Amino acid sequence: LRKNNKGQSTIEFILTFTSTVGFIFLFLKMSLNYTNGYMVQHAVFMASRGYMVHDNQLHDESFGDGAAKVHATTIFKKYLPRGLITSFNSQLEVNSPGNDSIKKVFVGVWVEFEQMFSVGFIGGKDLVKFRAESFLGREPTKFEGYKQTCEAIKIIPGSSCGATSHVTLDDNGG
Amino acid sequence: MDVVWMDKFLLDKTVANTKGQSVIEYILLLSVIAGLGSAVMNNKKFKGFLSGKDGMFLTMKKGMAYSYRYGIEYNNGMVYDFDYSSPKHPTYMNAEAGSSHFFTNGKKYP
Numbered sequence: 001l002r003k004n005n006k007g008q009s010t011i012e013f014i015l016t017f018t019s020t021v022g023f024i025f026l027f028l029k030m031s032l033n034y035t036n037g038y039m040v041q042h043a044v045f046m047a048s049r050g051y052m053v054h055d056n057q058l059h060d061e062s063f064g065d066g067a068a069k070v071h072a073t074t075i076f077k078k079y080l081p082r083g084l085i086t087s088f089n090s091q092l093e094v095n096s097p098g099n100d101s102i103k104k105v106f107v108g109v110w111v112e113f114e115q116m117f118s119v120g121f122i123g124g125k126d127l128v129k130f131r132a133e134s135f136l137g138r139e140p141t142k143f144e145g146y147k148q149t150c151e152a153i154k155i156i157p158g159s160s161c162g163a164t165s166h167v168t169l170d171d172n173g174g
Numbered sequence: 175m176d177v178v179w180m181d182k183f184l185l186d187k188t189v190a191n192t193k194g195q196s197v198i199e200y201i202l203l204l205s206v207i208a209g210l211g212s213a214v215m216n217n218k219k220f221k222g223f224l225s226g227k228d229g230m231f232l233t234m235k236k237g238m239a240y241s242y243r244y245g246i247e248y249n250n251g252m253v254y255d256f257d258y259s260s261p262k263h264p265t266y267m268n269a270e271a272g273s274s275h276f277f278t279n280g281k282k283y284p
Contacts, residue, residue: 005196005197005200008200011204030234030238033238034238034242037242095258101258101259102258102259103258103259103260103261105261105266106258106263106266117231117234117235117238123231123234124225124231126235128235128238128239129239130238130239130242130243131239131242131243132242132243133243133265
């Protein structure tokens, strides 16, 4: 002990190095979480675009939203960089316009996924829940448009539906 | 005569050199710092500050999740959960104004 003081710097280095590296890893992981979040948000946004306009061209409106969900999920998987975001095992969820318990303004898609808060001993390895949402709505399908137009024509006076008022078919651009 | 002997004895046995002084002082200082560090780390308030219910790291986690979802800075007490059954989604609704963040035309479209 008394021959030299070579160990002093080593001990001090170990003491400061562990805490410093811990903080560096904390902020590094936080940055990665935000980056992953941006990538997932972009994938969700692209999926939402697909969900909004998808039309299966079928003469049955009941399958339209389901097919749109499948289409949106395909787009989401295409845009999600799974190689970069490890341990991502969440599924894309949809707020369908047919669901009456959901406000129409929130029709669209979302995904919830979890990431570790930190990798080091500082901050802990608890999971943080992230939810990316995109509510662009959903356009009526071609068949729904056709059906609505047909209904409107049907209520012209003299038709078998017994309507009593005139109907004007007008595209207001909405 | 006694004093002379004492001086000689001390000089020979105790203060022959000062090599050990820095080591002992270092150990003492290290133990004091370690003791202080341990006292701070085990302090209830400090533990609460770091990892309690409203601790720094938990607040950071909540803030990260909240601001990611809603795009709004998190403050203590803000509720994360939202089930789409009301229009009170923080991104959509301006709670202070009591109306939507979005706006539309004042007059009805013809």
